[in-house]
Amino acid sequence: MSQNPPESAVRRKRTFSKDLSAPQLRAVRKEILLLRADVERAELRQATADLRRNVSNFSWLKVLVPGFAFRQRGSSGKGINASLSELVAQHPLVSSIASMVLAKPLRGALKAGVKPALKWGGLGLALWEAYRIWRQIKQNKVDQDDDGVASSS
Template sequence: MNPRHAAHLDRTVRIELLRARAALEREALAANVAEVGRSLGPLALLSGATRSRGGSLLMQGIGMLRQYPFLLSSLTALFARGAAASGGVARGAGRAVKWGGLGVIAWQAWRLWLGAQRRAASSRDSTPFR
C-alpha cells in the first residue's frame, strides 16, 4: 500500500470517528436537556411538593411563584378586594367567583397529584423483581 494512500485512509477514518463521536455527544446533550426540562416542569415541581414538608414546601412554593409569575398574578386577582366591585358584580357573586376559582385550582392540583401517583404506581408495577 502506498504510504500516501495509507495516510489519506487514516485521516478519513479519523474524521469519521470524530463525526460519530460528535453525533453521540449531541444525542447525549439532547437527552440531558430533555431530562432537565422534565424535572423543572410544573408537574414534577408539584409532585415534589407533595413529598416535601414544612419549610421546604414553603420554599418550593416561593420557587414556583418565581418561575411562574402568572400564578401570583392570578392569585392576587382572585383575592383582590376591589375585583368584585369594579366589575359591577354583586358582593355575593364575587365571593362565589373567588371560591369557585379556589375550587378549580384545588381540583386541578388533585388531578395532577393523582396522575403522578398512578404513573409512579404503574412504573413500580412494570419493573421486574430481581
C-alpha cells in the first residue's frame, strides 16, 4: 500500500514576500495597480466607443440632452420629425420609454390642474343634486297640496 506523501512535500510553498524587501514589494504592488488602472481605462474607452457606435442612430437625443452630440455620418437633409418617425418605427421600445419620461412632468402639471377642477366639480355636483332633491320635495309638496284641495271640495 502506498501512502500519500504530505502536501508540503509535493508542493513547495513559495513566498515571494520573504524573497523581496518591503520597498520591492511596494514597487511590485504599485506596478500591478498601474497595470490594472491601464486595463480598466482601455476597457472604458472600448465600452464608450461601443456605446457611441450602438447609439449613433439616436441623433435626436442631442435635442433632449444638452451636450450629447454625436458625429454626423452624413446629413441627408431630413427633418427631425422624419428621423424621429424612423427611430420609432425601428425601435418601438424607445417611444414607450420616451413617453414615460416625458409624461411624468405632464402628469404633474395635469394633476395640479385636475385637483381643483375635481374639487369644484364635486362641489358643483353635490349642489346640483341638493337642488334637484329640494325641487323634487317642493314638487311633491305642491302635488300633495293639490290632491288635498281637490279631495276636500
